[in-house]
Amino acid sequence: MRRSLVLAGAAATVLGLLAGCSAGGSSSDSGKTTLKVAALEGGYGRGMYTQVIKQYEASHPDIDVQLQISKSIEDEITPNMKAGRYPDVVVLGQGRKAGLTETLIKDKGLEDLTPVLKAKIPGENKTVGDKLTKNIVGNLNTNPYGNDQTYLMPMYYAPTGLFFNQGLFKQKGWKVPATWDEMFALGDMAKKQGIPLFTYPTAGYLDSFFFALLADVGGEQFYTDVMTYKKDVWKTPNARKALDITTKLLGYAAPATVGYANEQDFTKNQQLILDNKALFMPNGTWIVGEMAQAPRAKGFKWGLTPLPAVTAGSKRYITTSVESVWVPSAAKNKDAAKDFIAYLYSDEAAKTFAKSNAIQPIESIASSLSGENAEFYKVYEDPSVSALVGGFASTAPVEGVDIKATLFDTANSIISGDTTEDKWQAALNDASEKLRQAGD
Amino acid sequence: MTTLSSPPPGSTNRTSEPAPPTGRSRRRRGARAPARRRGNTGFVLACLLPALVLFAVFMIVPTLNVFRMSLYTWSGFSPDMRFVGLDNFSRLLDDQQFVRAFQNTVALLVVVTVVTMGMGLFLAAIMTRQRLRARNLYRFILYIPNVLSVVVIAAVFSAVYDQENGLLNGTLRLLSLDGLQQVWLGDQKIVVYSVATAMVWQSLGYYMVLYMASMSSIPEELYEASALDGASPTRQFFAITLPLIWQSLRTTLTFFIMSAVNLSFVLVRAMTGGGPDGSSDVLLNYMYKQAYTNSSYGYGMAIGVVIFAFSFLVSLLVSRATRREPLQF
Numbered sequence: 001m002r003r004s005l006v007l008a009g010a011a012a013t014v015l016g017l018l019a020g021c022s023a024g025g026s027s028s029d030s031g032k033t034t035l036k037v038a039a040l041e042g043g044y045g046r047g048m049y050t051q052v053i054k055q056y057e058a059s060h061p062d063i064d065v066q067l068q069i070s071k072s073i074e075d076e077i078t079p080n081m082k083a084g085r086y087p088d089v090v091v092l093g094q095g096r097k098a099g100l101t102e103t104l105i106k107d108k109g110l111e112d113l114t115p116v117l118k119a120k121i122p123g124e125n126k127t128v129g130d131k132l133t134k135n136i137v138g139n140l141n142t143n144p145y146g147n148d149q150t151y152l153m154p155m156y157y158a159p160t161g162l163f164f165n166q167g168l169f170k171q172k173g174w175k176v177p178a179t180w181d182e183m184f185a186l187g188d189m190a191k192k193q194g195i196p197l198f199t200y201p202t203a204g205y206l207d208s209f210f211f212a213l214l215a216d217v218g219g220e221q222f223y224t225d226v227m228t229y230k231k232d233v234w235k236t237p238n239a240r241k242a243l244d245i246t247t248k249l250l251g252y253a254a255p256a257t258v259g260y261a262n263e264q265d266f267t268k269n270q271q272l273i274l275d276n277k278a279l280f281m282p283n284g285t286w287i288v289g290e291m292a293q294a295p296r297a298k299g300f301k302w303g304l305t306p307l308p309a310v311t312a313g314s315k316r317y318i319t320t321s322v323e324s325v326w327v328p329s330a331a332k333n334k335d336a337a338k339d340f341i342a343y344l345y346s347d348e349a350a351k352t353f354a355k356s357n358a359i360q361p362i363e364s365i366a367s368s369l370s371g372e373n374a375e376f377y378k379v380y381e382d383p384s385v386s387a388l389v390g391g392f393a394s395t396a397p398v399e400g401v402d403i404k405a406t407l408f409d410t411a412n413s414i415i416s417g418d419t420t421e422d423k424w425q426a427a428l429n430d431a432s433e434k435l436r437q438a439g440d
Numbered sequence: 441m442t443t444l445s446s447p448p449p450g451s452t453n454r455t456s457e458p459a460p461p462t463g464r465s466r467r468r469r470g471a472r473a474p475a476r477r478r479g480n481t482g483f484v485l486a487c488l489l490p491a492l493v494l495f496a497v498f499m500i501v502p503t504l505n506v507f508r509m510s511l512y513t514w515s516g517f518s519p520d521m522r523f524v525g526l527d528n529f530s531r532l533l534d535d536q537q538f539v540r541a542f543q544n545t546v547a548l549l550v551v552v553t554v555v556t557m558g559m560g561l562f563l564a565a566i567m568t569r570q571r572l573r574a575r576n577l578y579r580f581i582l583y584i585p586n587v588l589s590v591v592v593i594a595a596v597f598s599a600v601y602d603q604e605n606g607l608l609n610g611t612l613r614l615l616s617l618d619g620l621q622q623v624w625l626g627d628q629k630i631v632v633y634s635v636a637t638a639m640v641w642q643s644l645g646y647y648m649v650l651y652m653a654s655m656s657s658i659p660e661e662l663y664e665a666s667a668l669d670g671a672s673p674t675r676q677f678f679a680i681t682l683p684l685i686w687q688s689l690r691t692t693l694t695f696f697i698m699s700a701v702n703l704s705f706v707l708v709r710a711m712t713g714g715g716p717d718g719s720s721d722v723l724l725n726y727m728y729k730q731a732y733t734n735s736s737y738g739y740g741m742a743i744g745v746v747i748f749a750f751s752f753l754v755s756l757l758v759s760r761a762t763r764r765e766p767l768q769f
Contacts, residue, residue, distance in 0.1 A: 256604060258716050
């Protein structure tokens with residue numbers, strides 16, 4: 001009898017412990033549809049999301065929007081997703097360290113959002129497609145499989161390029177270089193005055209440099225060839241030219257760059273610009289908010305310029321960072337999710353987002369901007385400058401191959417002299433070829 | 441008349457010599473003992489059952505699952521899993537970044553283990569055998585890093601290594617040793633050793649305290665006798681201290697190697713992220729990158745199997761190599 005009691009107790013303990021590990025909980029039976037929205041808490045903060053959701057719920061009393069927002073949202077939602085509990089809407093772009101968006105793209109785990117482009121914005125007469133800036137969809141960023149289907153809706157966009165201190169240039173009487181020759185001449189001049197020409201926060205930030213450079217050097221077709229892993233594309237003279245320019249530029253890098261180019265110290269490299277210890281760095285418009293509290297040189301004023309042209313008077317490109325909103329194909333409330341996404345492009349929502357400097361790719365929104373943002377977004381008004389959206393095409397994962405790491409991270413080794421341009425080119429060609437084969 | 445001293449022939453002395461048990465009673469006793477043992481075994485098993493079930497569910501099953509997953513290509517989300525057998529393992533041999541991560545892991549283990557164990561023993565011997573005034577203060581100072589979070593240690597060392605304003609380069613400048621200044625976390629040739637130093641600093645105090653505890657249990661007479669025979673402190677350390685704490689050293693060595701693999705991951709992730717350009721990557725960090733950033737979950741699990749096999753093999757080798765007959769005192 002006693003033994004039975006002990007056994008029963010033990011079994012109950014085990015069951016209890018296992019039950020404690022289960023998710024449990026039950027959905028409320030209020031008759032409302034619960035829409036789960038997961039968003040990255042980036043430089044724009046979280047307040048704008050709660051406000052937009054409040055506005056949406058006011059006009060959609062049958063919808064209860066549950067927001068999950070965090071600076072590391074991938075870490076929070078991934079375990080649940082693996083257990084089959086997917087959010088309905090995710091606001092999260094590509095290029096993040098955790099690579100969640102890229103993983104779902106590779107897995108074909110995203111809902112086709114092409115119908116959203118034709119959907120009417122709740123409370124307005126226009127469709128989403130009518131309101132979006134031209135050419136903001138239909139590229140590898142929004143249509144990652146290179147077809148006509150849009151899987152990632154462009155949520156916010158920001159010009160990325162070379163950031164510098166306008167105050168220093170004014171003080172020294174320097175002109176912002178328009179060609180690479182002028183850039184290197186400035187580098188020599190600044191070096192004599194003890195100011196290195198270039199730095200980067202981490203090598204990963206070179207995406208805003210490299211993509212524009214590739215298009216500058218070989219045109220948009222060459223850029224697309226590189227992004228889609230065309231056979232032997234890294235062996236071409238254009239590729240070599242891009243690497244030549246980059247290698248030369250890295251020779252002008254601030255000595256501190258590589259030492260600080262990690263997740264913990266990258267702001268120290270950014271601080272070099274604020275302290276006039278480096279002239280240019282690749283970055284995005286979020287830098288203003290990110291370094292808002294940092295000390296700076298007297299008369300400091302942020303400036304943004306596209307990459308210098310390879311030949312005088314030729315077209316210049318500016319890489320445009322686009323953050324995305326998407327719906328997992330395994331989400332429960334896909335229709336409600338699409339309606340909510342359409343609302344995100346409403347005038348009401350756009351106004352709220354813009355107040356937090358989160359600028360959506362909506363026609364004529366630039367005219368409503370003020371301060372530094374107004375100046376940054378003016379870069380798109382220059383007829384000699386073209387926006388470049390997208391990045392490497394998605395393929396099935398290839399074990400041990402990460403072309404972005406090969407392209408960007410090698411910059412650290414070039415600066416420190418641990419590798420050569422030839423080896424860099426060979427490694428890029430090898431990685432590109434493996435990905436090309438995986439994409440076939 | 442009967443006498444008390446001499447019992448009559450043929451009678452039995454019931455008081456001093458109990459009667460042998462009958463066949464029946466012997467059988468009953470013999471039957472009762474195994475039954476009690478069985479009862480005890482059942483009770484023990486019942487008590488262990490929850491732990492065994494939890495161990496099986498949360499340790500054995502996931503470990504076996506890692507082995508299983510290493511035989512597939514899988515991104516981690518989709519139901520699309522393709523069985524590739526040992527392909528993931530053969531790819532590892534051609535993956536230069538994996539080879540580099542493996543070399544770094546081995547370098548870290550060797551350097552950190554030798555330095556931590558060596559310094560731990562040395563400091564413990566000093567603290568135990570020498571009459572130091574502020575012994576407890578030294579012990580406290582050396583033990584403090586062990587209670588700090590590894591992330592805090594990473595932050596502290598990143599500040600120390602700062603090439604512009606860091607303590608290390610600052611001290612070298614102060615001593616007019618400018619030529620020795622380094623980009624401690626940016627130079628591919630030394631970054632692993634910069635991380636190794638942080639690992640040693642974090643672990644040293646803990647092992648020193650463990651060895652102090654072992655050393656303090658060695659009888660003082662042994663040292664007195666050897667001193668009378670003219671043995672120097674160094675000779676005493678190698679002839680008395682080391683052999684008598686050998687079992688403790690052996691256990692901590694195995695334990696340290698296992699924990700160093702994990703510790704290296706956290707420190708590398710927090711201090712360098714594996715950079716610059718993968719030069720400080722360790723196996724666990726590379727596994728994380730492959731499984732979660734490069735969407736190669738199966739490949740990541742293959743690296744996990746290598747880490748498991750490597751840790752197991754190293755522990756086994758260390759355990760075998762350090763096996764000695766235990767000494768009594």
